């Protein structure tokens with residue numbers, strides 16, 4: 001079982017089935033996380049405020 005980094009609730013996914021870059025949603029705090037690495041498991045917050053898209057031109 002995977003724990004939400006924000007609210008520490010269990011996210012209902014199989015840790016074994018996660019892939020790097022996969023997105024998870026916590027149903028408790030309604031946050032989205034991206035799997036940054038699977039071994040060890042590391043989740044990063046998938047925040048759209050944080051995205052640096054400077055690639056427009």
Ligand SMILES: [Zn+2]
Nearest residue numbers: 004007026029
């Ligand atoms: Zn949460």
